[in-house]
Amino acid sequence: MAVEQTECAKRFARLCTDGYAQGWHEANGGNLTYRMTDADIEACRADFAPRGEWVKMGVQADNLRGAYFMTTGSGKFMRNVADYPAESTGIVEINDAGDAWRIVWGLEGGARPTSEFPTHFMNHSIRLDATNGENRVIYHAHCPNIITLSTLIEPDARTWTRILWQSMTECVIIFPQGVGLVPWMVPGGAAIARETAKLMERYDAVVWTQHGMFVSGNSFDAAFGMMHTIEKSAGLYLAARAANGGKAPEFTISDEQLLQVCRAFDVKANPAFLDGAE
Numbered sequence: 001m002a003v004e005q006t007e008c009a010k011r012f013a014r015l016c017t018d019g020y021a022q023g024w025h026e027a028n029g030g031n032l033t034y035r036m037t038d039a040d041i042e043a044c045r046a047d048f049a050p051r052g053e054w055v056k057m058g059v060q061a062d063n064l065r066g067a068y069f070m071t072t073g074s075g076k077f078m079r080n081v082a083d084y085p086a087e088s089t090g091i092v093e094i095n096d097a098g099d100a101w102r103i104v105w106g107l108e109g110g111a112r113p114t115s116e117f118p119t120h121f122m123n124h125s126i127r128l129d130a131t132n133g134e135n136r137v138i139y140h141a142h143c144p145n146i147i148t149l150s151t152l153i154e155p156d157a158r159t160w161t162r163i164l165w166q167s168m169t170e171c172v173i174i175f176p177q178g179v180g181l182v183p184w185m186v187p188g189g190a191a192i193a194r195e196t197a198k199l200m201e202r203y204d205a206v207v208w209t210q211h212g213m214f215v216s217g218n219s220f221d222a223a224f225g226m227m228h229t230i231e232k233s234a235g236l237y238l239a240a241r242a243a244n245g246g247k248a249p250e251f252t253i254s255d256e257q258l259l260q261v262c263r264a265f266d267v268k269a270n271p272a273f274l275d276g277a278e
Protein backbone atom coordinates (compact mmCIF):
# COMPACT_ATOMS: atom_id res chain seq x y z
CA MET A 1 0.00 0.00 0.00
CA ALA A 2 1.30 3.48 -0.85
CA VAL A 3 2.01 5.55 2.27
CA GLU A 4 -0.56 8.15 1.17
CA GLN A 5 -3.29 5.48 1.19
CA THR A 6 -2.66 4.22 4.72
CA GLU A 7 -5.14 4.98 7.48
CA CYS A 8 -2.61 6.95 9.53
CA ALA A 9 -1.61 9.15 6.56
CA LYS A 10 -5.25 9.88 5.76
CA ARG A 11 -6.05 10.82 9.34
CA PHE A 12 -2.86 12.89 9.53
CA ALA A 13 -3.85 14.85 6.41
CA ARG A 14 -7.41 15.33 7.60
CA LEU A 15 -6.25 17.00 10.81
CA CYS A 16 -4.07 19.40 8.78
CA THR A 17 -7.01 20.28 6.52
CA ASP A 18 -9.35 20.74 9.48
CA GLY A 19 -6.87 22.94 11.35
CA TYR A 20 -6.39 25.11 8.27
CA ALA A 21 -10.18 25.42 7.88
CA GLN A 22 -10.35 26.69 11.47
CA GLY A 23 -7.93 29.53 10.63
CA TRP A 24 -5.10 28.21 12.78
CA HIS A 25 -2.45 27.78 10.07
CA GLU A 26 -1.51 30.98 8.26
CA ALA A 27 1.40 30.54 5.83
CA ASN A 28 3.61 27.74 7.21
CA GLY A 29 2.30 28.14 10.78
CA GLY A 30 1.68 25.04 12.88
CA ASN A 31 2.99 21.49 12.74
CA LEU A 32 2.00 17.92 13.50
CA THR A 33 3.79 14.70 14.39
CA TYR A 34 2.50 11.17 14.89
CA ARG A 35 4.38 8.27 16.55
CA MET A 36 3.56 5.34 14.29
CA THR A 37 2.35 1.98 15.58
CA ASP A 38 4.03 -1.29 14.50
CA ALA A 39 1.05 -1.89 12.20
CA ASP A 40 1.45 1.57 10.60
CA ILE A 41 5.16 0.93 10.05
CA GLU A 42 4.46 -2.44 8.42
CA ALA A 43 1.79 -0.88 6.18
CA CYS A 44 4.29 1.75 4.96
CA ARG A 45 7.56 -0.19 5.01
CA ALA A 46 7.55 -1.20 1.33
CA ASP A 47 7.78 2.51 0.45
CA PHE A 48 10.62 3.29 2.87
CA ALA A 49 13.92 4.38 1.29
CA PRO A 50 16.27 5.80 3.94
CA ARG A 51 18.25 8.73 2.61
CA GLY A 52 20.66 11.38 3.82
CA GLU A 53 22.71 11.54 6.98
CA TRP A 54 21.41 11.13 10.51
CA VAL A 55 20.60 14.62 11.78
CA LYS A 56 21.20 15.38 15.46
CA MET A 57 18.28 17.07 17.26
CA GLY A 58 20.03 18.60 20.28
CA VAL A 59 17.74 16.53 22.53
CA GLN A 60 17.68 12.80 23.35
CA ALA A 61 15.14 10.26 24.57
CA ASP A 62 15.80 6.63 25.49
CA ASN A 63 12.16 5.65 25.05
CA LEU A 64 12.09 6.80 21.41
CA ARG A 65 15.12 4.85 20.15
CA GLY A 66 14.14 3.30 16.82
CA ALA A 67 10.72 5.02 16.71
CA TYR A 68 9.13 6.19 13.45
CA PHE A 69 7.32 9.50 13.17
CA MET A 70 5.08 10.98 10.52
CA THR A 71 5.81 14.73 10.51
CA THR A 72 4.93 17.90 8.66
CA GLY A 73 7.84 19.54 6.83
CA SER A 74 9.66 22.69 7.81
CA GLY A 75 8.29 25.67 5.91
CA LYS A 76 5.41 23.61 4.52
CA PHE A 77 1.79 24.77 4.54
CA MET A 78 -0.84 22.72 6.40
CA ARG A 79 -3.33 23.53 3.64
CA ASN A 80 -1.19 21.58 1.13
CA VAL A 81 -0.81 18.36 3.13
CA ALA A 82 -3.87 16.55 1.76
CA ASP A 83 -3.07 17.33 -1.90
CA TYR A 84 0.74 17.07 -1.75
CA PRO A 85 1.58 14.68 1.09
CA ALA A 86 4.98 13.51 -0.18
CA GLU A 87 6.39 17.02 -0.40
CA SER A 88 4.56 18.55 2.60
CA THR A 89 5.11 15.68 5.05
CA GLY A 90 7.41 12.74 5.60
CA ILE A 91 8.35 9.82 7.79
CA VAL A 92 11.56 9.85 9.82
CA GLU A 93 13.15 7.11 11.86
CA ILE A 94 15.05 7.76 15.09
CA ASN A 95 18.53 6.26 15.52
CA ASP A 96 19.56 3.71 18.14
CA ALA A 97 20.97 6.46 20.37
CA GLY A 98 17.62 8.30 20.38
CA ASP A 99 19.21 11.62 19.41
CA ALA A 100 18.98 11.89 15.59
CA TRP A 101 16.54 11.36 12.73
CA ARG A 102 16.79 10.42 9.07
CA ILE A 103 14.15 10.55 6.36
CA VAL A 104 12.71 7.24 5.13
CA TRP A 105 9.77 8.58 3.10
CA GLY A 106 8.43 11.89 1.75
CA LEU A 107 9.81 15.38 2.40
CA GLU A 108 10.61 15.42 -1.29
CA GLY A 109 12.64 18.22 -2.87
CA GLY A 110 15.11 18.62 -0.02
CA ALA A 111 12.54 19.30 2.71
CA ARG A 112 13.21 18.58 6.40
CA PRO A 113 10.94 17.80 9.37
CA THR A 114 9.25 20.76 11.07
CA SER A 115 11.61 23.20 12.79
CA GLU A 116 9.72 22.34 16.00
CA PHE A 117 10.68 18.67 15.70
CA PRO A 118 12.85 18.82 18.87
CA THR A 119 9.84 20.08 20.86
CA HIS A 120 7.57 17.44 19.35
CA PHE A 121 10.15 14.75 20.04
CA MET A 122 10.59 15.68 23.71
CA ASN A 123 6.82 15.97 24.16
CA HIS A 124 6.36 12.50 22.66
CA SER A 125 8.94 11.11 25.05
CA ILE A 126 7.31 12.67 28.12
CA ARG A 127 3.74 11.80 27.07
CA LEU A 128 4.71 8.24 26.16
CA ASP A 129 5.85 7.67 29.75
CA ALA A 130 2.96 9.65 31.27
CA THR A 131 0.32 7.61 29.40
CA ASN A 132 1.91 4.14 29.21
CA GLY A 133 2.48 4.55 25.49
CA GLU A 134 -1.09 5.60 24.69
CA ASN A 135 -0.25 9.12 23.49
CA ARG A 136 0.82 9.24 19.84
CA VAL A 137 -0.09 12.68 18.48
CA ILE A 138 1.52 16.07 19.17
CA TYR A 139 -0.07 19.06 17.46
CA HIS A 140 0.94 22.72 17.36
CA ALA A 141 -1.37 25.45 16.06
CA HIS A 142 -1.52 29.25 16.00
CA CYS A 143 -5.01 29.57 17.49
CA PRO A 144 -6.05 33.25 17.36
CA ASN A 145 -8.11 33.35 20.56
CA ILE A 146 -5.36 31.70 22.59
CA ILE A 147 -2.84 34.18 21.21
CA THR A 148 -5.17 37.11 21.95
CA LEU A 149 -5.83 35.86 25.48
CA SER A 150 -2.10 35.71 26.12
CA THR A 151 -1.88 39.46 25.48
CA LEU A 152 -4.44 40.05 28.26
CA ILE A 153 -3.75 37.42 30.92
CA GLU A 154 -0.49 36.78 32.76
CA PRO A 155 1.17 33.46 31.86
CA ASP A 156 0.02 31.60 34.96
CA ALA A 157 -1.38 28.07 34.65
CA ARG A 158 -3.96 28.43 37.43
CA THR A 159 -5.33 31.73 36.15
CA TRP A 160 -5.58 30.45 32.58
CA THR A 161 -7.08 27.09 33.48
CA ARG A 162 -9.77 28.68 35.62
CA ILE A 163 -10.74 31.15 32.89
CA LEU A 164 -11.02 28.31 30.36
CA TRP A 165 -12.90 25.91 32.65
CA GLN A 166 -15.31 28.64 33.81
CA SER A 167 -16.25 29.77 30.30
CA MET A 168 -17.75 26.51 28.94
CA THR A 169 -19.21 23.66 30.96
CA GLU A 170 -17.53 20.64 29.35
CA CYS A 171 -13.99 22.05 29.32
CA VAL A 172 -13.15 20.46 32.66
CA ILE A 173 -14.01 17.05 31.14
CA ILE A 174 -11.81 17.56 28.05
CA PHE A 175 -8.74 18.91 29.88
CA PRO A 176 -9.09 18.06 33.60
CA GLN A 177 -5.40 18.66 34.26
CA GLY A 178 -5.69 22.23 32.96
CA VAL A 179 -3.19 23.98 30.70
CA GLY A 180 0.50 24.78 31.20
CA LEU A 181 2.07 28.08 30.17
CA VAL A 182 5.43 28.78 28.57
CA PRO A 183 6.27 32.50 28.85
CA TRP A 184 7.44 34.04 25.57
CA MET A 185 10.53 32.36 24.10
CA VAL A 186 12.19 32.13 20.70
CA PRO A 187 10.58 29.13 18.94
CA GLY A 188 12.25 26.33 17.02
CA GLY A 189 15.05 25.08 19.25
CA ALA A 190 16.11 22.85 22.10
CA ALA A 191 15.52 25.44 24.87
CA ILE A 192 11.78 25.87 24.24
CA ALA A 193 11.56 22.10 23.68
CA ARG A 194 12.84 21.45 27.20
CA GLU A 195 10.55 24.07 28.80
CA THR A 196 7.53 22.62 27.01
CA ALA A 197 8.43 19.03 27.82
CA LYS A 198 8.71 19.86 31.54
CA LEU A 199 5.10 21.06 31.48
CA MET A 200 3.94 18.11 29.37
CA GLU A 201 4.70 15.87 32.35
CA ARG A 202 1.60 17.37 33.98
CA TYR A 203 -0.53 18.81 31.18
CA ASP A 204 -1.75 17.55 27.81
CA ALA A 205 -2.00 21.14 26.57
CA VAL A 206 0.65 23.84 26.80
CA VAL A 207 0.21 27.46 25.70
CA TRP A 208 3.12 29.29 24.10
CA THR A 209 2.53 32.89 25.08
CA GLN A 210 1.79 35.20 22.10
CA HIS A 211 2.39 32.24 19.79
CA GLY A 212 -0.15 29.41 20.02
CA MET A 213 -0.55 26.04 21.69
CA PHE A 214 0.79 22.48 21.82
CA VAL A 215 -1.55 19.61 22.58
CA SER A 216 -1.05 15.87 22.86
CA GLY A 217 -3.53 13.07 22.30
CA ASN A 218 -3.90 9.32 21.95
CA SER A 219 -5.50 9.86 18.55
CA PHE A 220 -5.80 12.58 15.90
CA ASP A 221 -9.39 13.13 17.02
CA ALA A 222 -8.35 13.58 20.66
CA ALA A 223 -5.58 16.05 19.81
CA PHE A 224 -7.73 18.06 17.43
CA GLY A 225 -10.64 18.03 19.87
CA MET A 226 -8.40 19.32 22.66
CA MET A 227 -7.10 22.17 20.51
CA HIS A 228 -10.61 23.01 19.32
CA THR A 229 -12.13 23.00 22.81
CA ILE A 230 -9.47 25.18 24.43
CA GLU A 231 -9.45 27.63 21.54
CA LYS A 232 -13.25 27.87 21.58
CA SER A 233 -13.36 28.50 25.31
CA ALA A 234 -10.76 31.25 24.98
CA GLY A 235 -12.88 32.83 22.27
CA LEU A 236 -16.01 32.68 24.42
CA TYR A 237 -14.19 34.40 27.28
CA LEU A 238 -12.86 37.13 24.99
CA ALA A 239 -16.28 37.76 23.47
CA ALA A 240 -17.93 37.89 26.89
CA ARG A 241 -15.26 40.24 28.19
CA ALA A 242 -15.62 42.55 25.20
CA ALA A 243 -19.41 42.51 25.57
CA ASN A 244 -18.95 43.40 29.22
CA GLY A 245 -17.05 46.58 28.42
CA GLY A 246 -13.62 44.95 28.83
CA LYS A 247 -14.29 43.68 32.35
CA ALA A 248 -14.13 39.99 33.28
CA PRO A 249 -17.54 38.32 32.77
CA GLU A 250 -19.55 38.00 35.99
CA PHE A 251 -21.71 34.89 35.63
CA THR A 252 -19.17 32.21 34.87
CA ILE A 253 -19.28 28.59 36.10
CA SER A 254 -18.54 28.32 39.83
CA ASP A 255 -16.08 25.91 41.45
CA GLU A 256 -18.98 24.05 43.03
CA GLN A 257 -20.59 23.63 39.61
CA LEU A 258 -17.29 22.41 38.12
CA LEU A 259 -17.06 19.86 40.93
CA GLN A 260 -20.61 18.72 40.17
CA VAL A 261 -19.61 18.13 36.54
CA CYS A 262 -16.53 16.19 37.66
CA ARG A 263 -18.65 13.96 39.91
CA ALA A 264 -21.27 13.37 37.19
CA PHE A 265 -18.66 12.43 34.57
CA ASP A 266 -16.24 10.69 36.92
CA VAL A 267 -13.43 13.12 36.12
CA LYS A 268 -10.72 14.16 38.55
CA ALA A 269 -9.91 17.81 37.94
CA ASN A 270 -6.51 19.16 38.95
CA PRO A 271 -7.14 20.06 42.63
CA ALA A 272 -4.55 22.85 42.52
CA PHE A 273 -6.82 24.82 40.21
CA LEU A 274 -10.16 24.28 41.94
CA ASP A 275 -11.19 25.67 45.31
CA GLY A 276 -12.92 23.06 47.48
CA ALA A 277 -11.43 20.06 45.64
CA GLU A 278 -9.59 17.39 47.56
Ligand SMILES: [Zn+2]
Nearest residue numbers: 029030187212
Ligand atom coordinates in the same frame (compact mmCIF):
# COMPACT_ATOMS: atom_id res chain seq x y z
ZN1 LIG B 1 4.38 28.07 15.83
